[in-house]
Amino acid sequence: MTSLPPPPLVLASQSPRRIELLREAGYAFDILVPDVEEAHDASLTPEALTVENARRKAAVGAALRPEALVIGADTLVYVDGDPLGKPKDLDEALAMMRRLSGRQHQVCTGVYLAREGGSAGEGFHVITEVTFKPLTDALIQAYHARVNPLDKAGAYGIQECSEMILDQYEGSWTNVMGLPMEKLVEVLGKAAGA
């Protein structure tokens, strides 16, 4: 008996970081930009909220590509249990970084793999602990002059000029960037073997 070839892979994301991470890991995939209404229910756990948003993104892609395995992802920064998404402007970006200054916070990325047009699938999440240096307003503004905060949860990108803001982190680095590659590679490997 010959085994079936694995389904084509689709990344339902406009995030340049997610595209780069999946490409660097050597996967061949198509890209679809998911236009979805994201949930913002702060009473949900980080896991429930990010995986639900990842599921919505993946479901949009899966409806368009029912033969494919479609990856959706969603990243939120949590401080004192409050979710921080992408800031709407530079004032909000400054306020977010002030909250993160000199302390530890959590970055949660939910990932969902949708199959069969979205009628089947599985989700998981990964949390990374990140601690920032104490940051003055001048330093935050200098950082935001170098790094666009508006397309990034929490108003920072760990992959850009992190020496200005980062004290330490514990866990997956790529998870902070938007895709927990260690876990994703493991889950994709199982999906291909299934």
Ligand SMILES: Cc1cn([C@H]2C[C@H](O)[C@@H](COP(=O)(O)OP(=O)(O)OP(=O)(O)O)O2)c(=O)[nH]c1=O
């Ligand atoms: C915390 C952090 C987030 N981010 C980015 C990853 C995500 O692109 C973004 C979080 O927003 P998301 O809503 O998760 O993703 P997105 O809107 O950029 O892309 P799409 O929904 O199409 O997949 O923040 C970084 O690039 N670096 C970081 O250090």
